[in-house]
Amino acid sequence: MKFYDCATAPSPRRVRIFMAEKGIEIETIQVDLAKGEQFSDDFKKINPLGEVPLLVLDDGNSISQVTAICRYLEEIYPETPLHGRTPLERAQVEASNGQLQANGMFAAAEAFRNATPGFKNRAAPGPHDYAQIPELAQRGLLRLDNLFSDLDAHLAESQYIVGDYFSVADISALTIIDFARWVKKSIPENCTNLKRWYDLVNARPSAKA
Numbered sequence: 001m002k003f004y005d006c007a008t009a010p011s012p013r014r015v016r017i018f019m020a021e022k023g024i025e026i027e028t029i030q031v032d033l034a035k036g037e038q039f040s041d042d043f044k045k046i047n048p049l050g051e052v053p054l055l056v057l058d059d060g061n062s063i064s065q066v067t068a069i070c071r072y073l074e075e076i077y078p079e080t081p082l083h084g085r086t087p088l089e090r091a092q093v094e095a096s097n098g099q100l101q102a103n104g105m106f107a108a109a110e111a112f113r114n115a116t117p118g119f120k121n122r123a124a125p126g127p128h129d130y131a132q133i134p135e136l137a138q139r140g141l142l143r144l145d146n147l148f149s150d151l152d153a154h155l156a157e158s159q160y161i162v163g164d165y166f167s168v169a170d171i172s173a174l175t176i177i178d179f180a181r182w183v184k185k186s187i188p189e190n191c192t193n194l195k196r197w198y199d200l201v202n203a204r205p206s207a208k209a
Contacts, residue, residue: 003028004047004054006038010105010179012053013209014066015073017171020206022080024073026055050127067097070168082168092162096169100161104147104176111140111183137183144185147176152191160197166204174201 003019003026005012019026031037031052038050047054047064055063055072063069074083084090113119114137123132151173154161161169177187177198187195201207 002056006033014175015053016209017206018070020209093167100172107140107143108179110136152194155193155197
């Protein structure tokens with residue numbers, strides 16, 4: 001297999017942390033997003049979306065999107081399960097991860113891509129161009145504020161995102177919080193539960209992946 005990555009981007013980082021938690025080593029190829037390598041003819045032959053991460057299997061099939069890649073790796077490397085150990089836990093992880101994607105990763109991306117000059121006419125990832133909408137950047141910042149508050153309240157009674165179980169949802173949340181710094185958003189001082197959780201998760205060796 002080959003893993004197409006960008007060391008500076010938040011989305012492929014989620015997969016790197018996932019692989020590190022499981023002890024998976026896959027040949028990695030860096031795609032320089034700043035130089036537009038994702039739009040090169042060679043890369044678009046294997047991923048017409050022009051996005052990373054991308055996992056290319058030995059038989060030539062490819063898998064895009066963070067959640068799909070992690071799901072596949074969970075199936076073929078079931079040791080150290082990160083999507084849940086029981087039917088209930090798997091459902092809870094799925095629900096939490098979906099909420100974090102919608103209210104965290106998308107919110108940070110809205111705030112960043114709609115306000116950063118380098119993303120003029122590239123306000124959304126993928127093969128098509130979209131104009132920036134300043135109001136979406138402001139909404140993204142507000143959504144991040146609400147995410148911090150909601151997570152802090154949730155973690156008042158939970159060690160991790162799903163009870164006492166470290167999961168892919170914690171990987172998503174960690175990456176989102178670090179991504180939020182790109183738009184000058186950090187954990188508020190009064191969010192002590194969220195800060196406790198962040199310090200715990202960020203101390204794991206996988207967080208450096």
